[in-house]
Each structure stands twice: as structure tokens, then as C-alpha cells.
Amino acid sequence: MYRLASVTADGTHWVLRRNCSVTPQQLGVMYALLSALSLVVAGFFWTHGAWMVLPFSLVELVAVGVAFLAYARHATDSEHICVSCGRLVVEREDAGRLLRVEFAGHAVSVDAPSGHQSLVSVRGGGRSAEVGRYVRAELRPVLAQEIRRALQGS
Structure with a gap:
């Protein structure tokens, strides 16, 4: 036996x-939702005159995207x-x-x-x-x- x-x-x-708790496909969905939410918030502040929020939001999304790619590359x-x-x-x-x-x-x-x-x-x-x-x-x-x-x- x-x-x-x-x-x-x-x-x-x-x-x-x-032992991965999130599949690469689930990670992609999470990243898309996170990106949409972050860009909506950044867009709101941009329209109210706080234009620097948008570039910082984009930098954040790139950094999180790189981390997610590194994780997803080895998940399988x-x-x-x-x-x-x-x-x-x-x-x-x-x-x-x-x-x-x-x-x-x-x-x-x-x-x-x-x-x-x-x-x-x-x-x-x-x-x-x-x-x-x-x-x-x-x-x-x-x-x-x-x-x-x-x-x-x-």
C-alpha cells in the first residue's frame, strides 16, 4: 500500500x-477587479482636482501586476x-x-x-x-x- x-x-x-490557494485564472480575475476599483477611485479624485492620485494608482497597479505574474508563473x-x-x-x-x-x-x-x-x-x-x-x-x-x-x- x-x-x-x-x-x-x-x-x-x-x-x-x-500548495496554491489561488489559480492563475482566479488571480487574473482578482487583478482585473482590483484594477477597475483602483482606477475608479483614482478617476474620481482626478476629476476633483487631485490629479496626482492617478499616476500613483498606475504605479501601484504595475507593481501588483508584476507580483501577481511572479506568483502565477510558478503556481502550476x-x-x-x-x-x-x-x-x-x-x-x-x-x-x-x-x-x-x-x-x-x-x-x-x-x-x-x-x-x-x-x-x-x-x-x-x-x-x-x-x-x-x-x-x-x-x-x-x-x-x-x-x-x-x-x-x-x-
Whole structure:
């Protein structure tokens, strides 16, 4: 029985994602509403002679937009680990870039993290990958054990 993985007919899979409370689409809606409200207030003050409110409002919206973009860029980051047909495949999406490393299952070394901030290390065939970024530190040894068990069973 696996705690972090799902077992299907085509292998054992771990899908590890960031814990994000707001999706990029929801963030866009929030930014649009914030912008509309801010511009309405700035427009009101501009029409009453306080013209400096509008430029400050625009600077604020640009700064908030940059922060929201930085957040949204990494909101969908994830790791997908799959053990199937004697192979271990590690796919990591980071800011829209997909990194994929494939290992022959019989020649893979899976090392549990040595410290609290360490990740699970997977090595074999001259390649390596670190996984477990989106798993709590106390569950990373469990992840390493589950990957080893899945490799032994395939």
C-alpha cells in the first residue's frame, strides 16, 4: 500500500504539486477587479482636482501586476514520477519548462534526504534528479521508500 502514490494498470505514479490557494485564472480575475476599483477611485479624485492620485494608482497597479505574474508563473509547478515497465521517469515542470529524466529501473539508486532541507536523490546511468520539492520534509523519506518499493516490484 502506498501513501503518496497511485497505482494504475500502467504503473505507479506520484503527482506532487505546489500548495496554491489561488489559480492563475482566479488571480487574473482578482487583478482585473482590483484594477477597475483602483482606477475608479483614482478617476474620481482626478476629476476633483487631485490629479496626482492617478499616476500613483498606475504605479501601484504595475507593481501588483508584476507580483501577481511572479506568483502565477510558478503556481502550476509540479513533479510527476512514474515507475512503469522497469523504468523510472521523473518530469518536473518549473515556470512552464518541462524537464524530463528517464532511468533504467535496475540501475537506479534512490537516496533518502539526509537533512531537513534535503530532497530525495535519484541517480543512475550517469544522470541524476532530485524530487520531493512539493512534499513536506517529514514525508520525503516515505517518498524515497515508496519509489524504491515500486522499482523492486516492477
